[in-house]
Every structure is written in C-alpha cells, then in structure tokens.
Amino acid sequence: MLITKKAIPRRAMLRGLGATLALPLLDAMVPPLTALQRTPAKWISRFGVMYVPNGMVMEQWTPVAEGTSFELTPTLAPLAPFREDLIVMSNLACVPTPGRPGGAHAKASTRFLTDISPPTSETWLDAGISMDQIAAREMGASTQLASLELAVESGETAGACDVGFACAYTNTISWLGAATPLPTENNPRAVFERLFGDSGSTDPKARLARIRQDKSVLDSVRDEVAHLQGALGPGDRIKLVEYLDAIRDVERRIQKAEEQSDKEVPVVEHPAGIPPTYDEHVKLMCDLQVLAYQVDLTRIVTFMLGREFSGVTYPQIDVPDAHHPITHHQQEVEKIAKVAKINHYHVTQFAYLLEKLQSTPDGDGSLLDHTVMMYGTGMGDCNAHDPRNIPLLLAGGRSAQLKGGRHLRYPKETPLANLHLTLLDKLGVHLDRLGDSTGRLDDRVLAGL
C-alpha cells in the first residue's frame, strides 16, 4: 500500500545510521545455561528470515548449474558480493495439506514457517507454531526480547486479504501458537521503542539515563509494595506477589540492558514514523534488525518485505503496477519483465542486510558468520501460484557448518519442513517432526562434506 510513501521530513528521521563504529567483541554474549551452550559444537547466535510475497519468475531465479559452479541468475545478481555465503536450494516445496481448499496466498505465507495449512475461514485461526517461534522459545529467554517480527506493510492498514481467509494468514509468518499470530511491526518508531525504550536515542548516555530512571522508579515501587504487603492477607498477597515477580522480571531485563549500555553502538535517533520511500523504510528496518542482533536485544528476527497478496506499487523501479495483480502475468513478456524487476529489487534489499551483517564484527568473525539468514517465499512460479518449487536460499551461518557458494538441487517436492527441522537442530532445538516433514536435509551436504 501507499502508506509506505508517507511524507515525514527526513531530518526527523535518523542520524548517522550509515556510520558503523568499531565494535568491541561481543562473543561473551551467550549467557550460561542456554540451549546454545549446551550444544556448543554447532552454535549459531542468531536466526533471521526475510520473506517476499506473491511468488517469483522462477526462470530468472533458479541457476542452471548445480554445486559450486552455479551462476548468478538475473534475480540473484545483487548477491554477487556474498556468493560464497549463499546456499541456493531448489525443489523445496510448500504444498498445502489436502482437504483445506483455496487460499494459495494465505497458505504460502502461513506455511512458510509453520508447515501447516490454514483452514478456509475468515474467523477461525488454526496454523501451527512457526519454527522461528519454536527457536525463540529456547533462545529468547536470555534476551530482552524473545523475537522481533518486522514488516514493510502494516497489517492493520493494508488492503485486501486472501479471499475467504482471515487477514492474519497473509499479514504475518510468525505464529506463537495455533491461534496466536504474532502481529508484525512496520513502524520503525515502535520497533525502536521496543528495543531502546522512549529515551529518544541509542546514545549510551541517553540510554543509561533512561535505564537509571526506570530503575529508580522500580526500586521505589518495590519498596512501596513491600510496605503494603505486610498489611495484607494471603489472598491479596498473591496479587502483590504477582506484581513483585513482574518487577523482578522487568528488573532482570533492565539489568541486561544496563550491562549492554556501555557497548558502543551506532547512534540512532528515535525515528518519527515510517520513512517516505520504500528504500529508506526497508533500510531503516534492516538497520534496526542488525542493531538488535548486535546489542543482543534479540536473536530471532523475521521481516516481511511485503505481506502476502501485497499490492504495493514500485514506481521507483518503473513498475507502477500493483504487485499482486501483475504476477498473474499470463506469460506476457512485458509483465514477466516487470515481475522479475520486483523480484530483483527485493533481492537488492536482502543484499543490503547481508552487507550490514557482514560489515559488523562479532566475536571471531562477523555477524553474518554467526547468523543464519533464510530468504524466500512460500510460492514458486507466480503465474501458476505453484507451491511445489519455491525460491529459497540460506546465507551466512559459517559457524553453523553451512558451507556457502553452492546451488543444491533436492529431489522434487522435498518438504520445506525438512529444512526447518535441520535449521532447528542448528539452533539447539531437536524435534522429530514438524508439519508435513518427511525427514531432515543431509547435514553433511550442507556442511559441504
């Protein structure tokens, strides 16, 4: 929707985001007793997903050659600098469970991380817990936020949803439970506030000042509660114990924030709202994502470059047409070219994120080394709305024994769920099955052995 083109004066936006400062080593950030440390051999510190809607022109995505000699196709071209960090995967499938008809779009986005098809209903929510949230359950306990769900389009103000399906199915890819979709946040201001509070800046001084204020309020409130508690009977005390527990929990998070507060991070001003252009919007969201990883505020981020069924127009790349309608291209050359342009443009955004991750030092390498990024969509050929061969690639994750620089072609219709299981293994969560999984992807192949 055109909401992405909101005119907000740029001076109000942010300052110095481009400048990356020299960063201290943050490899001590994995706290003791987390799932990560229990499986030290394979630890990855972070996981990210970038989702693009409405399928793709597959001919321009899939490399012809397999293995290490694969060529960068027109759509993949922006990723040239990261060729050695990529694993392009073909023939993974996101095929709907039989018996729940319709809704190619609702299913594409819902299945992408849950491997479960939603029912045909505008009110009944029934997906599954998504694999990012399965990971967040383990990895989120030790960070300020368990996970972040980002988007360019707002679920609330976006246009139409897939016919006959609740909007949640197309608005998010992250599900906390079968009936609990996690709303995505598209306003950088709100993302900033979740990460850094309302201090107005990531400047350590401002953050520390805010943290101190929060702490002094909490301390003082705790004293007051303790004072009140003495005078209460058991029934009432339960309520105040709840309150004290909550105080302790918040204090723990504040404590974490305080420990991190002297870490040098790029100074980012509190954004006012949504930047006026798509480019700036996506870049700002990517910057916030990298910042969140960097300061260890969260380790799991999903980011939707468009909601499924999206009708955003891209006049900046000479595609003034709404995205979804034009993907029904009916083999018209001109329309195919436009869709391919959009696909290429989205990959450019992904390249920006990878560039940020790669240029941010982390431990013994870069953030990219310690992050597994997954890029793709739950629909393959856009004209056919074909879920059988979806575009998908992994980037980064060297520390997780992912050997890049390859194009892997799997047997036809290998369930995407199999990849999910394998990734979860690397995140320290071992499940027997997930959705329609039929097994795991061969770990040795992924490691290039």
Add this chain to the structure above:
Amino acid sequence: MLKPRAAWLFVCGAVALTLVYLTARSSAAPLSQAEAAATESVRPVLDRYCITCHNQRLKTAGLVLEGFDLTRAGRELDVWEKVARKLRTREMPPPGLTRPDHETYERATAALEAALDQAATTHPNPGRVVVHRLNRTEYVNAVRDLLALDIDGRSLLSADEPDQQGFDNVAGVLSVSPRLLENYLSAASVVSRLAVGDRSLGAAENTFKIPTALIQEDRTSDDLPFGSRGGISIPYQFPLDGEYRIKVVLRRQLYLYLIGMGEPHQIDIRLDGSLIKRFTIGGGGKGRTAPESFAGNTQGDPEWEVYMHTADEGLTVTVPVTAGAHDVGVSFVRRHWEPEGILQPPQRGFARTTNELYYGNPAVDIVSIAGPYSPRPAEESPSRRAVFVCHPSWEKGGSQDEECARTILSRLARRAYRRPLTEQDLQTLLDFYRAGQQEEGFEAGIQRGLRRILASPSFLFRIEREPANAAPGSVYRLDDLDLASRLSFFLWSSIPDEELLTAATRGTLSTPSGLEQQVRRMLADRRSQALVDNFVSQWLTLNKLPGVVPDVDAYPEFDENLRDAFRQETRLFVAAQLREDRGVGELLTANYTYVNERLARHYQIPNVYGSHFRRVTLDDGKRGGLLGQGSILTVTSYPNRTSPVLRGRWLLDNILGAPPPPPPPDVPALQENAGDRPRSIREQMEAHRKNPSCAVCHVRMDPLGFSLENFDALGKWRTSIDALPIDASAALPDGTKFEGIAGLRQLMTGHQEDFARTFTQKLLGYALGRSIEAADFPAIRQITRNAAAGGYRWSSLIMGVVRSTPFTMSTTRGSQVQTATSTAAP
C-alpha cells in the same frame, strides 16, 4: 476463562464465606419464626417432589435434599440458594415429572428465601473483594480525570481478560504480568511527559484506518459538516504546540486501483470544524481504462495505470495546532446529482471490494497525523492547567520552587491514590522531583514526580483499609474513602473527583443523606455514561459486536455502518432510560428506539433520513425493547444463520437469571441440511430434544429462541426462510403458549421481577468487581424488593446496590479463615 490461580481464589473465597457463617451459626440458637415457617412449608415440597432423585442413594447431581431443616440451610448456602432458584424459575422438577402447582411453588420459594434472608440479616456476610488492579478502561479514565488528557489505552496497555460473566473489572481475574508492568512503566513515562508538555517528545505519526466495509455514500459522523459525504472525524490529542502533518490516503479496490477516479471530487481537511484545505481529485486518468469488472489481468494504458495508483499522493496538509484535544475531520463535498447512464445497484459483499467503481464515489481509506515538527515552548494546554496549579517564583529561589512542587504533587497524588497522603508518600515524590529538578529544571522535576505517581501501586491497585484491631474474618463497615472509590469506579469507571473525596474525608459520605446526594450527583454527571458503555455493554454481551463477521454470502447487505448503528442504537436507548430514570422493565417493553437512516432502512421504518440518530415511536408490534434490537439479535446469531439456542440461552442467562448449565461434552454439531431434504432449524432441534440429556436444557432455551425467529441473523424482519414460512410459535415447559416477539414481550411483562432481580445481580457483581456468591442473594432480593414499589427505577436499584451490605461492608482478611477452610471444604 478463569486462570487456575484465579479459580483457586474463587473457590477459597466461596468456602471462606460459607465458613464465616458456619462459625457464627455454631452456637445453635433456636429456630427463628421465619426458619420454623420455612421448615414447615419447604420440607413437604422437597419430600414430595425432589427426593425421588435427590436422595442418599441416588444423589442425582450430587445433591441430597432429604431431611431438610434450617440449620442445614444456613450451613449450605450454595445448595439452598440454588434450590430456591430452581424452584423460583420452575427448572425443577424437570418437565414430565410431577410438579407442584403454582401456589405451592410460590409458597415454598418465598419461605425458603425468607429464611435465607433472615439468616443474612442476623449474620451479615458482605464477602470480600481482593486487591483490585485498575483495568484499561479505568486507567484511561483516571488519566483523563486527573490530567485532562485523552490517551489511547490500546496503544499503551494490553487488554484485560474478562471473567466468565463477561465483565472485565473482576478483581480476581485482573492479573499482573511482566509485560503489563512494562506497559505501566512506559505509560507512566509517556503520560507524564504528555501532561507537562515535555518538548523532547519526538515527532510521531499515528494512523487511522477506516474499515473497508464502511460505506461512505452519506455523511458519516455528526462531527462532520452537513453536505459532506464519507470520511472520518478523529478526536486527537495533540501533544505540543507545533506543526502537524495530516495526510489522507484514499480507498482502493482489491487490485489496488483507487475507486471513484472517473470524475473530479472535492475533499476537505478540517480542524475543529474549520476548513484547512480543499483538494480536487479524480478525472485525471488519460487513455484507455481497464475493464470495469476488473479481474486482475487486463490493464489500461500506462498513463492511466499510474494515475489510478498514485492520484491521491499529495493529499497532505501541514498546519500549526495547539496542544490539547482537537477534532481532525476529513470528508468529501457531497454531489447532489447522479451521473447519467444506467443507475447501478449498490455494491455489496465481495463485489464491493473487487469492482472498480470508476464512476462511483471515492472514499477515504487512511488518515495519518504526524508531528509535532518545530514544537514551540509549551504554553497553555488543558493538561498543563490541570497540573501546574502554581508556578515557581523565579525571583525567590529554590525553596519557593519546592513549595510549589509540594503543592502540585500532593494534589495530584491525593486524587490518584484516592486518599490523603502520608508524609512518606510525599517525601518519595519529592525525591523524584528533586532528581529531575536538578538535572533539567522545575518542570522536569514535576514530570518525574508525576511519573512516580502513575507507577505507584497506590494508584494502580485498589487496596481497601481495614479497621485496626479487628479480629480476622470479622465483618466491618468500609471507611468513607474506600466507599468513595467503590462509588466512583462503579458509576464512573474512574477515580473519585475532588468533591467526592472531600465528602469522604469529612465523613459525610457514609450518612444516608450524604450518600444519596453524592450518588445522584454522580449519576447526573456525564461520566456516568461509563455505566452504559461498560456495565450495560458487558452485561448484554454487546462487546462481542465489534468481532462479529457475518457471512458475506448469506448477508451481503452487512456493512460497518450497520454495525456502528447497532451499537449506537442500544447505547442511546439505554442511556436515555438511565437519564430519564425509567423502570428497568422498560428495557424490554419500550415502544420506542433510536435509529438513523441506515438502521431505519434495515428495520423498514420509513421517513428517516440522514446519519443522525433520533428517537422514533414503534407501533408495529415487531420492534421495541432490547429484544428487537439488531445489536442483540446479531451477537446471539451465527455468521450464516440464526440460532434459537444461542438466543434462548442468552435470554435465560442475562434476562431471566436462570442460566442453563454448560452442554455435556461430545455433543455433535447440527448438520446443515443433512439427509435428503432441507430441514428447518426447528425440525433439527426437535430431533435434538429427543435425547433426554439434551432436552432438559433445550426445552427451556429453544422456545424462547424460536419466538425470535422472525429476526434474521442481523435482526432484519423476515416472514420466511428458504420459502418456508416462519413458525415463531413456542411453548414453555409448563405448557404456556406464546408466539413471536409480541408473545415473548408479553411473557416478559409477567417476569418483571425476575428481570429486575437478574439486572440487580449483574449490576451488583459489576459494582463489586467480583463474582456473585450465594451469600449475596439476600442482598439482591432486598434491593429488588425495595425497588418494586417505584417500578424498579434505575436510580432505586443503583441506590439499593450502593447501600447494600456487600457494597458498604467487607470482611477482614485473616489467616484463621484461610486455614479453617481446608477442613470445611465439602
């Protein structure tokens, strides 16, 4: 749903109450006259009609009613209140078995209730409300009343869970999570900065989306000008004096073409009603257009395409606004002519979002307000006037400043905490003031102090004070300050105002005349609208209305305008009765209602034009009273059909006070038209009632629901379904026959007292913010009885609640009661 902990509290509470009575009763006093009379007239009834099933051997439903005597009645309040209710509502004995005649029923019920009432008078048992957290509505109202600041609670606090009765102010259910505490802390920060007009508040953008199904063919709000069409009026809290940017995005259809761009239209942006800017939009598409029934594949000329996606860019205006609440209005200028050509049918359902409507009217999709840019030093605003009742004197220096800070903070904290401050309270606040004052000056100091007030448990929790030295588990009268809080949260869903607090501190509140005077004053205050918006809407389950999603195929005519109209009708209807202090029975029997054009069309009421609601008299015998209102008929239906069962259940539960138990597990759902021929709902339900375990409840629910079958799932009048004429005849288990809404209304007239009692029960539960227990029923009966003479007026029922034992009294907390319960638990 009750959380386990809440459920546990509930059980403990109930048991504790029973126990208090038991302890009191154990002195084994001789039977009173009422008790003796009750034993005499109740026992033969039980022996004859009940113990066939409820005896030692069968223990049907776990209940033994053999050998009734009043010492048992006192000990087992839960059981005997239930027996009284089952007899009063004629639920028992089940239809088909031998039942007492009318007089016997009446006599036994009256005697049993009299005995229970007598016991309650001798040993008052007000129960106890555990510590109460402010819910979101109360928090928002408190901020409004304390700081003259309208905040959007939904963006600051997560939602509260309602209890089983649907009330969201129930102490036991209002829990505290870390997320909520974070909400409170950041809300305290945001609200305090807004209140003092902190200039470091950054620019922010807020977005208002108009639901896609809100038709904008007419004036959409009384706050928009006459002659306008569509759009929205947004009451907006502007944080600071400064420049604000208002941007409008127009509605698009499914394939993202702007609708209504075939011809020029004018769109206005207004601030507090004055025109800021008028734009002309539309008619600029060049070249060949896409087909009108656009299916997603055929495009128009490139230039046309660009225009259809981007024509609304630039509907933006920047305007200086002062801090405080202002109305932002966006609307079209209405065209008083139709374009030439074939008159098109109105777009409904799916077509509304798909068709292009090139020559139709454009509509507003989103309005966003961003700012402040270049904020000016804060001057006057309603909030600053509420906060800064004094100003530091620059000449005199520090100590004078602190004097003023002391005045400001103690005044705010007294109202926020709803009690006089202790020196300790004040010192805490002054510490925060000093920290802020030293760093950033006087106003920052006040802001820090205010932030501390808003994060205080004394603000966020309602904790009632007990008399010193009272024995644990003993009954006491609330002090005036706690009574003041109960009153204001009951009638206003907010904190007490200065006058109420003053009455409480002077001790005049608890005098009979003082109490009545305050209640009448508070009811006359507009804040008492909270009773309608919170109590009534929760009692009638109208809070489900926003979530209703009627099936587009079955009800293509449904639009958001109708949903709004439903809500508004009931709201105005109930508010008028409250203001005019009618008898509550009129809620069911009134021959008038409130409609606008949209609703009048739905109700087939002629000669009502425009979006404004007005009172109309109804004389067709169809509508009239809550039971003919679309709001209630819709929330008691399924998306694609009516449900006599849901409606019947709703009536039993909320109107007649005789809720059926929940259905047994593993009940198969109704099959839609299973078998070889369509079957009506009535036939299906008749089949269902053949199963005796279903019948016991359904014989009570279904007839009530069937009498409303002339109203479809959106409350529209109908005389047939699928070409079968509607059969709205019904019979109660006792054989009473009635037909249709008229018959039902007639029936309800005979149940005035039941209705008044149910109303009172719900009202008392809401007023206390806790579940109703068996020990509360004597109070409920007394309130109802006392109000009978005046025809159950709103004011008399409200006064009755406010004067009742559970409202004015409480039981001291005590570990003794707590430990004793374990042995007393059945």
